[in-house]
Amino acid sequence: MRALFSDLLQISSPTVSKSTKDSMANDADDNFEILDLAEAGKNWLERALDGELSKKSVPVQLAMGGTSGWVAGYLFQKVSKAAATAVGGGFMLILVGHHTGYLKVNWKQFEKDINKTQQTAVKEVEKRYPAFQGAFNKGKDLVKKNVMISSGFAAGFLLGMAM
Structure with missing residues (x-):
């Protein structure tokens, strides 16, 4: 802790030379890691379900699926009630x-x-049907690979909708 404060005092003191400040700035830049956010966002659901969570025990998978399903169902219920009230009221x-x-x-x-x-709308659906069918098949395969998580999510979603 004292070293941190002494470093801060040295940086802010006017007696530090310009070359010392430049080398400190370069050292500070080298300490940062550059993340590729575009790659991190690709297929995050598949990586999460195929990676660590599907290797956990069955109760953990059910608990995680049930908890996330309950939250999703509860939020869906609240949002759908607000939307129905707004549309019906209008x-x-x-x-x-x-x-x-x-x-x-x-x-x-x-x-x-x-x-x-x-x-x-019918023309647009017919035009985009192949992409929708591909996404549907990927979702179906994901559910088949993660049966415990999916069943926990479905049960939690129904509980969340009921509350």
Whole structure:
């Protein structure tokens, strides 16, 4: 601890020469490690499940899967309730405004726009189906490799949704 404070005092003292300061700065730069964050973010779920966690004991796998499932289910429940309240409340306000005469809704145009959006969505799904199918197959293989973690997650998710 004293060495740390003495180093700080030496750096901040005006009697230290410029070359000494430069060498200290270069030494400080050499102490840092450069991380490749792009590589670290790739397939983090697969690396986590195929790596250390799948080698743990069955109770640990069930506990980790159940805990993460419970948290995900609880958050999903809260977010879905808020989203349903916002969408339902907005739709209710539109209907009440239309019924009382404050809003005039062109229902034919609304229906036409909904049909157009539906057709566009169907085209996009058909266009992206191969990528979705590939991701679905990868997910299915991941669940098969980690049955204990997956079953714990499913049970925890259902418990989280029930709370």
